[in-house]
Amino acid sequence: MNSEAMAMKREMEMVQNTEKKKVMKRNYKRELFEKVVETLFLLCAFVSVVSVIAIIGFVFYKGLRPFVGEDAYSFTKFITGTRWAPSENVYGIFYMIVASVLATAGAVLVGVPIGVLTAVFIAEIAPDWAVKILKPAVELLAGIPSVLYGAFGLGVIVPIMKAISPKVHGQSLFAVIIVLTIMILPTIVSLSESAIKAVPRSYTEASLGLGASKIQTIFKAVLPAAKSGILSAAVLGVGRAIGETMAVMMIAGNPTAGLPDSIWSMVRPLTTNIAMEMSYASGRQAEMLFATGVVLFVFIMCVNLAMTFITKKSEEAK
Amino acid sequence: MISRQIKDNMIKGLIYVSSAFSVVILMVIIGFILIKGIPSINKDFLTNDYEDKTTYVTVTQAGTGNTYIEGNQCISENYGITLSVSEEGLSVDSIEKDSVLKLGKDGTNAVYPVKKTDVITKIGSFNAERELKNGASAEEILQSTKEALEISDASMKVKVVRKGGGILPMVVTTLYMIGLSLLIAAPIGILAAVYLNEYAEKGKLMTIIHFAIENLAGIPSIIYGLFGSLVFVQTIKLQYSILAGALTVSIILLPTIITTTEETLKTIPKTYRESSLGLGATKLQTITKVVLPNAISGILVAILLSIGRIVGESAALLLTAGTVAQIPERLYGNSASGATLTIKAYMLMKEENDLSTACAIGVILLAIVIVINMSSKLVTKYFLNKGEKA
Numbered sequence: 001m002n003s004e005a006m007a008m009k010r011e012m013e014m015v016q017n018t019e020k021k022k023v024m025k026r027n028y029k030r031e032l033f034e035k036v037v038e039t040l041f042l043l044c045a046f047v048s049v050v051s052v053i054a055i056i057g058f059v060f061y062k063g064l065r066p067f068v069g070e071d072a073y074s075f076t077k078f079i080t081g082t083r084w085a086p087s088e089n090v091y092g093i094f095y096m097i098v099a100s101v102l103a104t105a106g107a108v109l110v111g112v113p114i115g116v117l118t119a120v121f122i123a124e125i126a127p128d129w130a131v132k133i134l135k136p137a138v139e140l141l142a143g144i145p146s147v148l149y150g151a152f153g154l155g156v157i158v159p160i161m162k163a164i165s166p167k168v169h170g171q172s173l174f175a176v177i178i179v180l181t182i183m184i185l186p187t188i189v190s191l192s193e194s195a196i197k198a199v200p201r202s203y204t205e206a207s208l209g210l211g212a213s214k215i216q217t218i219f220k221a222v223l224p225a226a227k228s229g230i231l232s233a234a235v236l237g238v239g240r241a242i243g244e245t246m247a248v249m250m251i252a253g254n255p256t257a258g259l260p261d262s263i264w265s266m267v268r269p270l271t272t273n274i275a276m277e278m279s280y281a282s283g284r285q286a287e288m289l290f291a292t293g294v295v296l297f298v299f300i301m302c303v304n305l306a307m308t309f310i311t312k313k314s315e316e317a318k
Numbered sequence: 319m320i321s322r323q324i325k326d327n328m329i330k331g332l333i334y335v336s337s338a339f340s341v342v343i344l345m346v347i348i349g350f351i352l353i354k355g356i357p358s359i360n361k362d363f364l365t366n367d368y369e370d371k372t373t374y375v376t377v378t379q380a381g382t383g384n385t386y387i388e389g390n391q392c393i394s395e396n397y398g399i400t401l402s403v404s405e406e407g408l409s410v411d412s413i414e415k416d417s418v419l420k421l422g423k424d425g426t427n428a429v430y431p432v433k434k435t436d437v438i439t440k441i442g443s444f445n446a447e448r449e450l451k452n453g454a455s456a457e458e459i460l461q462s463t464k465e466a467l468e469i470s471d472a473s474m475k476v477k478v479v480r481k482g483g484g485i486l487p488m489v490v491t492t493l494y495m496i497g498l499s500l501l502i503a504a505p506i507g508i509l510a511a512v513y514l515n516e517y518a519e520k521g522k523l524m525t526i527i528h529f530a531i532e533n534l535a536g537i538p539s540i541i542y543g544l545f546g547s548l549v550f551v552q553t554i555k556l557q558y559s560i561l562a563g564a565l566t567v568s569i570i571l572l573p574t575i576i577t578t579t580e581e582t583l584k585t586i587p588k589t590y591r592e593s594s595l596g597l598g599a600t601k602l603q604t605i606t607k608v609v610l611p612n613a614i615s616g617i618l619v620a621i622l623l624s625i626g627r628i629v630g631e632s633a634a635l636l637l638t639a640g641t642v643a644q645i646p647e648r649l650y651g652n653s654a655s656g657a658t659l660t661i662k663a664y665m666l667m668k669e670e671n672d673l674s675t676a677c678a679i680g681v682i683l684l685a686i687v688i689v690i691n692m693s694s695k696l697v698t699k700y701f702l703n704k705g706e707k708a
Contacts, residue, residue: 034602041513044506048576049530051569055537055545062548117336125333134337136691137344143687144347145630147664148680152347155354155673182343189340215326243538245633246664271540271633278547278637293544297537304536308529 059297063290073284078291083257084273086285093292095259099267100299102173102260103248104241107180111241112234114181115188116223122189123196124218142186149247153179158251165264171253174263179247184237191236195229196222228314232307239303243296245271270296351684355677362435363678366484368643368662372439375422375430375476385467392460394467399432401463403456406479407439407446408463422476432478440477441466447477485679487645491560491656494646495639496628498564499571500621506568507575508610508617514576515583516605535573542570543637551638559654560646563639567628574627575620582616583609615701622694629686632660641665659683 067075073091081092122134157178162170199222207221208214223230253266254276260267274289274296281289383395391411392401398414413419413434424430432438439447444466449459510527518524546566556562586609594604610617640655643662648654657665663679666672 030600034600037602038513038517041509041517044509045513045518045527047506047510048534048572049527051572052530052533054549055541055569058545058548059541114336114339117333118340121333121337125330126337130337133341137341139691140688141340141344143626143630143691145632145660145683145687147630147632147660147667147676148347148351148683151354151663151667151673151676151680152350154667155677156346156350182347185340185343213322213326215329216322219329239536239538243540245538245540246636250664250667271538274540274544275633275636278544279641290544290548293541297541300536300538300541304533307532307536 059293063294066287091288096268096270100269103176106177107241111181111184115185116192118189119192123193138186138189146247150250153251167264172264173260173267175251180241184240188233188237191233192230195226199225232310235307245275351677351680355681358678367482370482371480373424373478375478377418377422378473385464387460392463403459407437410436437479442474487643488659488662490645492658499567503568503571507572511576511579515580531573540633543634546638556650558640559650561650563635566634566638571624578620582613586612618697619694622690626690
């Protein structure tokens with residue numbers, strides 16, 4: 001009896017052991033699998049990092065090449081020149097930089113006030129029915145492809161410009177500013193709106209309780225509190241405006257030389273310079289287009305840095 | 319007090335004007351595109367090829383019957399076809415289902431069925447096009463057509479011109495582009511978001527990845543175009559192709575997909591994960607069985623947003639996918655390029671000065687954008703309701 005029980009016990013132990021081993025083995029396999037999958041996820045997350053590095057690397061490499069080595073093009077001439085004539089080996093982009101900066105500044109100066117006021121309306125004043133019209137309208141504006149803004153500019157804005165402009169052509173800096181203003185509106189409205197909505201209710205209540213009017217409350221209490229959000233909306237607007245290509249290309253006129261002397265002048269922003277010639281350019285000309293891209297990239301990097309700075313500051317303030 | 323009221327009202331007025339601005343501008347834009355574009359939209363515009371296509375079709379004589387002229391039409395019973403004289407030749411007014419012309423073969427010996435609205439310019443040795451140019455009257459042409467159709471040789475060659483002017487190739491290219499880009503970007507983006515929210519611990523790595531994503535979102539699409547044309551088109555030698563375009567667009571999509579998915583993952587309560595892990599599920603099982611199913615609404619919205627982005631993308635595709643109005647035959651290499659709807663709209667405006675056809679494409683683009691906006695709202699609403707019920 002006893003020995004039989006002993007044998008049974010031993011047998012059971014053995015079975016248990018093998019079970020344990022099996023479980024351990026399975027666990028090991030499972031852990032390995034989990035590890036592999038985690039690495040896969042990590043790799044996917046790293047695709048963005050690799051992409052950013054690759055984009056910066058390739059564009060800068062190709063864009064800075066014409067300025068080094070034998071037969072190098074003078075970088076000062078490139079950055080300060082006001083004529084672009086690939087057939088004569090003349091590449092000056094100063095007038096394009098000026099065009100990009102003026103167009104962006106104009107669009108932001110007009111677009112930010114309009115956008116912030118619209119956001120104020122949506123967040124603070126508007127009755128429900130008005131919000132129901134305005135918000136989808138702004139979302140739709142954001143979704144319209146830039147080519148269609150170009151069509152609108154070409155079919156509506158340019159003819160109007162032509163009628164009121166002292167010059168013979170309708171394509172002008174002014175037309176570009178108008179279209180860019182419309183294009184950055186959705187960004188500014190939606191970001192400012194969420195910034196305004198994030199302001200604690202107590203601010204408004206305290207201000208109203210002190211006897212301030214609604215408008216005073218909005219402009220003296222709410223907007224200052226939403227400052228950093230509105231600022232980042234403006235910065236994002238700058239980024240969008242300076243990078244816009246297709247819509248601008250159709251209404252800018254794209255002259256081959258000359259600084260703009262008034263808002264009626266034709267301009268050639270950096271982006272359109274690239275898009276106009278890239279499809280057929282080769283050799284030095286293509287490299288110069290990449291160089292234009294580098295300059296554009298530097299602007300975008302400044303915008304991104306400003307953005308990071310603002311976010312950091314507002315986080316610190318909290 | 320009165321001055322405050324006046325001031326307040328003035329500012330209020332400014333606010334109203336500013337708010338009205340967005341709505342008015344939107345209506346002007348949409349109105350302009352609809353008015354300019356709608357007249358050009360019809361069934362042919364949606365279903366036709368872009369270029370006219372001329373094909374020689376060889377038919378073997380089959381059925382029997384009379385050929386006769388009735389009014390301004392020539393009706394052939396043996397070919398099962400009714401023809402009338404048009405500017406370019408003989409347009410097919412109607413064709414029987416069992417007509418031998420439906421079984422005709424083109425140069426490569428593939429069946430090329432003649433369709434209604436095709437134009438026949440040559441039947442056998444009778445060249446209707448040339449006769450028309452020489453100033454033959456409609457009656458003479460009809461008479462010659464009748465004679466040509468009455469000859470019953472073993473086989474007969476017919477020159478068929480299929481009218482172009484449609485946007486079918488661009489629609490197909492756009493669909494290819496959407497499918498291909500999402501196939502590349504969606505898995506990478508979603509898995510990246512899962513890593514960032516489920517695995518990664520706060521630290522340098524996270525900061526770097528987030529910094530990269532923010533920067534990607536800020537890069538203008540023309541720079542992506544430069545990069546794509548340098549790397550995918552030239553260096554990897556994909557040439558102007560949908561694959562080069564899709565790869566470029568995929569990078570553009572990544573920030574949208576990652577941030578949207580990550581935001582949704584953040585809203586899933588921690589308790590879900592904890593209870594799954596507590597029941598003995600592994601981390602991966604928790605992610606695939608608990609986390610992702612709960613994030614499905616966010617993922618759907620991310621994909622919808624991406625489709626909108628692909629449809630609207632122009633500067634990057636212009637430099638990578640080409641501008642030819644054709645259906646791409648392969649992924650990369652020769653005859654793999656194709657213009658999407660947006661690119662074609664641009665080309666029409668820029669190269670051909672054809673604003674109305676561009677606006678007709680614009681109407682379709684607008685419709686797509688509106689559908690996407692509405693469906694992403696519906697998706698969010700649907701899943702919100704479902705969440706409340708559960």
